[in-house]
Each structure stands twice: as C-alpha cells, then as structure tokens.
Amino acid sequence: MAKLWPRIRHYLGLLRQTGSLMVGIPDYDNYVAQQRRHNPHAPVMTQRQFLDYCHKRRCAGKGSRCC
Secondary structure, eight states: OTTHHHHHHHHHHHHHHHHHHHTTOOOHHHHHHHHHHHOTTSOOOOHHHHHHHHHHHHHTTSSSOOO
C-alpha cells in the first residue's frame, strides 16, 4: 500500500494541472522547470509576472475586452 501513494499523488497532480489548464490557469511550476531546463541562464519571471503575461497573451487580438 505504501508504494501506491506516490503513484496516487502523481496522478492527482496531473488531474489538478489538467483542470487548471482547462479553465485557463497556467502552471507556474511547469514554466519554471521548463525555463531552467531550456534556458538555464535566462531570468525566470515571478509568479505574478507569469500570470500577467499569460492573461495578456490570452486576451491579445480579440478586438474587445475578454474580461
């Protein structure tokens, strides 16, 4: 049973991430990991900057306010 809990936590994390992405909330931890993996010397945005960037990107080019 003890070996089962890490697998359950992993799948619950994936479920949480999927649900967040479905409603438009990006995953900051995934962004940081990817940024460090592909651009280790580039600065990483703060969580507030990242969410603001994603919001502006999602609403850009719609011709009217999205929110």
